[in-house]
Amino acid sequence: MIKFQAFHGVITSINEFLIDETGEGAGCYKLISVQDRYGTLVNFVVAPSTYFVDHEMVAVGDMVTGFYDANAATPFIFPPQFRAIVMARDTQFRNVKVDYFNSELISSDNTLKLNIAPYTQILLENGQSFTRNPANRNLIVTYGAVTMSIPAQTTPYKIIVMC
Structure with a gap:
């Protein structure tokens, strides 16, 4: 892994x-x-x-x-x-996290939880649409603001699924 x-x-x-x-x-x-x-x-x-x-x-x-x-x-x-x-x-107002996200979309280091919105783009590395659940996979996540909770929560702009 x-x-x-x-x-x-x-x-x-x-x-x-x-x-x-x-x-x-x-x-x-x-x-x-x-x-x-x-x-x-x-x-x-x-x-x-x-x-x-x-x-x-x-x-x-x-x-x-x-x-x-x-x-x-x-x-x-x-x-x-x-x-x-x-x-x-580095880009202003964009954070990037690359990690394995479990079935609850929490990163392996327990620092980030993803809350997927209807506008969140979920793509493959080649730019094509990913139509399944991104949980239990290695993901590249771009996001903005996070909550002050543990783990921090965010609604990502984009999720790239690493197949």
């Missing part, structure tokens, strides 16, 4: 990343370096399959959050290097 972990900071560089010595896939992979406010640096390997929230383009200087699998094997190097599963550029 994927255990999503987030790292938030400013993009300090974007470079091509070669995955093999043959050059096959050249230009398809990127290495995005992100530094948080404490000076900690993380490199994200961005593959063609990495999902960018709202398909937004990112650039050096942008504030972003990278989501990765905390249970995945990683090379023992500095700075740490993680395979990005989801990347989200």
Whole structure:
């Protein structure tokens, strides 16, 4: 099971990343370096399959959050290097949560409960409509205001179901 972990900071560089010595896939992979406010640096390997929230383009200087699998094997190097599963550029009035949501639509870390409204878009990663219940799945959730309860509750703008 994927255990999503987030790292938030400013993009300090974007470079091509070669995955093999043959050059096959050249230009398809990127290495995005992100530094948080404490000076900690993380490199994200961005593959063609990495999902960018709202398909937004990112650039050096942008504030972003990278989501990765905390249970995945990683090379023992500095700075740490993680395979990005989801990347989200900071946007005013929009929060992003990537996690497993149970049958009650509560995140695995018990910090967010989703209250789906008729206007909440529920989509697949390819932009097509998802017509089933999104519970018990890994979800990318974009939302605004939350309640001050535990867990916090929100009515999301959009839910992306990660199949």
